[in-house]
Amino acid sequence: MTAPSKDLPHSLPKTFHVKSFGCQMNVYDGERMAELMAAQGLTAADADSADLVVLNTCHIREKATEKVYSDIGRLRKHGRKPMIAVAGCVAQAEGEEIVARAKVDVVVGPQAYHNLPDLVARAAAGAPALDTDMPLASKFGKLPARRKVGPSAFLTVQEGCDKFCTYCVVPYTRGAEVSRGFDDLVVEARALVEAGAREITLLGQNVNAWDDDGRGLHDLIRTLDRIPGLARIRYTTSHPNDMRQGLIDAHGDVESLMPYLHLPVQSGATRILKAMNRSHGRDDYLRLLDRVRAVRPDIALSGDFIVGFPGETEADFRDTLSLVGEVGYAQAFSFKYSPRPGTPAAGLTDEVPAAVMDDRLQRLQAALGRDQQAFNAATVGRRCQVLVERRGKLPGQMLGKSPWLQSVHFMGDHAIGDLVEVTLTAAGPVSLSGVVQMAEAA
Ligand code: SAH
Numbered sequence: 001m002t003a004p005s006k007d008l009p010h011s012l013p014k015t016f017h018v019k020s021f022g023c024q025m026n027v028y029d030g031e032r033m034a035e036l037m038a039a040q041g042l043t044a045a046d047a048d049s050a051d052l053v054v055l056n057t058c059h060i061r062e063k064a065t066e067k068v069y070s071d072i073g074r075l076r077k078h079g080r081k082p083m084i085a086v087a088g089c090v091a092q093a094e095g096e097e098i099v100a101r102a103k104v105d106v107v108v109g110p111q112a113y114h115n116l117p118d119l120v121a122r123a124a125a126g127a128p129a130l131d132t133d134m135p136l137a138s139k140f141g142k143l144p145a146r147r148k149v150g151p152s153a154f155l156t157v158q159e160g161c162d163k164f165c166t167y168c169v170v171p172y173t174r175g176a177e178v179s180r181g182f183d184d185l186v187v188e189a190r191a192l193v194e195a196g197a198r199e200i201t202l203l204g205q206n207v208n209a210w211d212d213d214g215r216g217l218h219d220l221i222r223t224l225d226r227i228p229g230l231a232r233i234r235y236t237t238s239h240p241n242d243m244r245q246g247l248i249d250a251h252g253d254v255e256s257l258m259p260y261l262h263l264p265v266q267s268g269a270t271r272i273l274k275a276m277n278r279s280h281g282r283d284d285y286l287r288l289l290d291r292v293r294a295v296r297p298d299i300a301l302s303g304d305f306i307v308g309f310p311g312e313t314e315a316d317f318r319d320t321l322s323l324v325g326e327v328g329y330a331q332a333f334s335f336k337y338s339p340r341p342g343t344p345a346a347g348l349t350d351e352v353p354a355a356v357m358d359d360r361l362q363r364l365q366a367a368l369g370r371d372q373q374a375f376n377a378a379t380v381g382r383r384c385q386v387l388v389e390r391r392g393k394l395p396g397q398m399l400g401k402s403p404w405l406q407s408v409h410f411m412g413d414h415a416i417g418d419l420v421e422v423t424l425t426a427a428g429p430v431s432l433s434g435v436v437q438m439a440e441a442a
C-alpha cells in the first residue's frame with residue numbers, strides 16, 4: 001500500500017484544469033477528462049488557481065516524461081497545494097513510483113480515466129488513489145456525451161499497438177490494439193458535428209488497423225462522409241503495413257477525405273528498419289507511396305523520423321536523407337532516439353554519440369524544412385477551401401487550414417467554422433497567405 005501523502009487530505013475540488021502533454025490521442029483524452037469533470041459540476045480554471053490539476057502525460061521520450069515532474073514542482077510554488085492527478089502514459093508506466101516520488105493525489109492510466117471522479121473523491125477523503133487497470137470493457141461507453149467542440153475535432157477510433165517497434169513504449173502504456181465499434185463511432189461523430197465540428201480527425205496509434213467485423217477504416221470513412229454538415233475527414237497515425245487498398249482507393253473518390261497522409265517511416269535504411277522491428281523495408285514504403293500518389297497526385301505526405309537509433313551509421317543516415325529527397329514531405333516530425341525503460345532497444349549497447357545525433361538531427365531537419373517550404377511554394381496560385389479556425393492577431397485577419405493541412409491566413413469577415421474559398425498567394429516557412437475568392441457572378 002502507498003503511504004498517505006503529507007499533503008492530503010483535500011476537500012472535494014470545485015474547479016479543475018487539464019493539461020495535455022502528448023500526441024493527439026492524449027489531447028483527445030484530455031478533452032474527455034475535462035468533459036467528465038464538468039459533468040460532475042466542476043468549473044474549468046487556470047492551472048494557477050484550479051483546485052484540481054490533471055497532468056495528462058506522455059512517456060514517448062525521456063524529455064516528455066521529465067516534464068511532468070518539473071510541472072508538479074511549479075504547481076506547488078508559493079505554498080499552493082492543489083490536488084494533483086497524473087494521467088496519461090507516464091501514469092501507466094510508472095504508477096506507484098509517481099506517488100512515491102512526487103506525492104501526488106491521483107494516478108490514472110489512459111484506459112481507466114472514466115474512474116477519475118471516484119479517484120478524486122477517494123483522494124479528497126485522505127488517501128492517494130491509483131488506477132492503472134486496462135479493463136476489457138472500454139471506457140468510452142462510460143464517458144458523458146460530447147458537448148461544444150471547435151470546428152476541427154478529434155475522434156479516437158482505435159487504441160493500442162501490437163507492432164512492438166523495439167524503441168517504443170506505446171504497446172506497454174496503451175496496451176493491445178483495440179478498435180471501437182462502428183455504431184458507437186457513428187453516434188459520436190454525429191454528436192461532434194451537432195456540437196460544431198466541420199472536420200473530424202480519426203485517431204489511433206495505428207488508425208488504419210481499425211476494423212469491426214470485417215469492415216475497415218475506409219468503410220467507416222465512407223459512412224462518415226454521408227453525415228450532413230461534416231465537410232472534412234482526416235485520420236492519423238497510420239502504419240505502412242496496415243495501408244490497405246480500400247483506404248488508398250478512398251483517397252481517390254471520397255471528396256471529404258482530405259489529401260493528407262501521415263505515414264511514419266522512421267528511417268530510410270532497411271537495415272535499421274529491421275533492427276527497429278518495423279516489418280517493412282525502405283522500398284516497401286516507397287512503393288506504397290507510389291500507389292497512394294497514383295490515386296491522389298496532390299496528396300501531402302507527412303512522416304516521423306528517429307535519428308541515432310543504436311548502430312545507425314553515417315551511411316544508414318544518408319539513406320534516410322535520400323528517402324526524404326525521394327518523397328518530398330509536406331511536413332514531418334523528427335526526433336533523436338531516446339532509450340525507453342523496458343523496451344528491447346534500451347538494452348542495445350552500440351549507442352550513437354550525442355554530438356553525432358545532434359548533427360544528424362540538424363541535417364535532417366534542414367532537409368525537411370526545405371521540402372516543406374518547397375511544398376508550400378508549389379501550392380501558391382491554387383484555389384482551395386480554408387476551414388476557419390480562429391481570428392488572427394491583426395484586425396480582420398482570419399486563420400484556418402487548407403486541405404493539405406497548411407496554416408493559411410487571409411483578410412475577411414467570416415465565422416469560425418466557415419469554409420472559405422481562398423486563392424493561395426504567398427508561402428512563408430510555416431504558413432501561407434491567401435485572398436478570398438469572390439463568388440463568381442451568375
Ligand atoms: N504509432 C505511431 C507513432 C507513435 S509515437 C507510429 O507508429 O507511427 C510518435 C513518434 O515518436 C514515432 O513515430 C517515433 O518517430 C517517435 N518515437 C517513438 N519512440 C521513440 C523513442 N524511443 N525515441 C525517439 N523517438 C521516438
Ligand code: SF4
Pocket residue numbers: 161162163164165168169170171205206239
Ligand atoms: Fe510505437 Fe511502432 Fe506501435 Fe507506432 S507502430 S506505436 S512506433 S510500437
Ligand code: F3S
Pocket residue numbers: 022023024025026057058059060088089169170173174
Ligand atoms: Fe505519448 Fe502516450 Fe501518445 S506515450 S505519444 S501520450 S500514446
